[in-house]
Amino acid sequence: xxxxxxxxxxxxxxxxxxxxxxxxxxxxxxxxxxxxxxxxxxxxxxxxxxxxxxxxxxxxxxxxxxxxxxxxxxxxxxxxxxxxxxxxxxxxxxxxxxxxxxxxxxxxxxxxxxxxxxxxxxxxxxxxxxxxxxxxxxxxxxxxxxxxxx
Amino acid sequence: xxxxxxxxxxxxxxxxxxxxxxxxxxxxxxxxxxxxxxxxxxxxxxxxxxxxxxxxxxxxxxxxxxxxxxxxxxxxxxxxxxxxxxxxxxxxxxxxxxxxxxxxxxxxxxxxxxxxxxxxxxxxxxxxxxxxxxxxxxxxxxxxxxxxxxxxxxxx
Numbered sequence: 001x002x003x004x005x006x007x008x009x010x011x012x013x014x015x016x017x018x019x020x021x022x023x024x025x026x027x028x029x030x031x032x033x034x035x036x037x038x039x040x041x042x043x044x045x046x047x048x049x050x051x052x053x054x055x056x057x058x059x060x061x062x063x064x065x066x067x068x069x070x071x072x073x074x075x076x077x078x079x080x081x082x083x084x085x086x087x088x089x090x091x092x093x094x095x096x097x098x099x100x101x102x103x104x105x106x107x108x109x110x111x112x113x114x115x116x117x118x119x120x121x122x123x124x125x126x127x128x129x130x131x132x133x134x135x136x137x138x139x140x141x142x143x144x145x146x147x148x149x150x
Numbered sequence: 151x152x153x154x155x156x157x158x159x160x161x162x163x164x165x166x167x168x169x170x171x172x173x174x175x176x177x178x179x180x181x182x183x184x185x186x187x188x189x190x191x192x193x194x195x196x197x198x199x200x201x202x203x204x205x206x207x208x209x210x211x212x213x214x215x216x217x218x219x220x221x222x223x224x225x226x227x228x229x230x231x232x233x234x235x236x237x238x239x240x241x242x243x244x245x246x247x248x249x250x251x252x253x254x255x256x257x258x259x260x261x262x263x264x265x266x267x268x269x270x271x272x273x274x275x276x277x278x279x280x281x282x283x284x285x286x287x288x289x290x291x292x293x294x295x296x297x298x299x300x301x302x303x304x305x306x
Binding site: 012015018019022023025026027029030031033043044047051052054055059138141142145146148149 | 176178179180182183186187189190191192193194195197198207209210211219294297298301302304305306
């Protein structure tokens with residue numbers, strides 16, 4: 001696509017979009033990690049889970065939208081490199097897994113949040129969801145770096 | 151960059167550590183992953199605390215409570231960021247030497263760290279009204295600048 005080639009060739013467009021994509025990790029991944037770690041009982045133990053989720057999930061969604069949009073643009077500019085990279089495919093699979101994990105969490109154990117909202121030690125399935133989410137997203141970042149360099 | 155420092159940059163690139171990172175396929179992306187995660191924790195925390203001071207974001211706790219909750223993470227991320235950053239630098243110092251972004255990034259890190267342990271506490275959390283909002287804005291600009299300048303190193 002001509003617009004995508006233009007982004008790759010421009011001296012400032014590609015670095016700028018890549019910067020937004022990288023800084024987006026802070027607005028998406030860290031708030032998500034805080035919620036995950038609340039589920040694991042590591043941080044903000046005295047605050048209700050529903051409050052932490054309510055405050056930080058909007059950040060995660062906003063950040064995720066930015067990540068997807070800038071990610072698509074980067075993909076179009078480097079489509080061949082990405083298509084040929086097994087790590088890029090792994091990255092997409094990991095994002096899908098992270099999404100399914102979050103969906104499962106919200107459809108199951110989060111349904112009866114009232115029962116464990118205040119608890120420092122959350123149910124096993126909630127801790128499991130938190131741990132998996134952390135693992136998947138860290139792996140997504142790692143895959144992204146490998147796509148860029150290996 | 152200061153040309154008098156050139157021998158130092160060259161020496162860094164010729165150390166066993168620098169050469170090992172350069173010659174190992176997975177070392178650079180792995181260290182960079184740590185560097186990027188440290189930035190995410192640091193910048194993410196700075197965003198959460200300072201946007202709260204500016205009146206948006208996480209309202210369930212006061213800015214001071216959020217700052218208290220996140221301070222250990224900020225410190226750990228600064229340490230991990232510097233440590234991984236030194237390793238990345240050792241592997242490609244000449245790229246940094248030729249880059250305009252690199253000295254800008256180093257300057258912003260020094261300013262950000264100094265501001266974090268001095269003015270940010272005193273004004274962003276201690277003061278009220280405009281002065282605290284200004285301090286919050288300065289912290290946001292400094293750390294976002296660190297991220298942007300870092301991304302700029304391979305390009306300018």
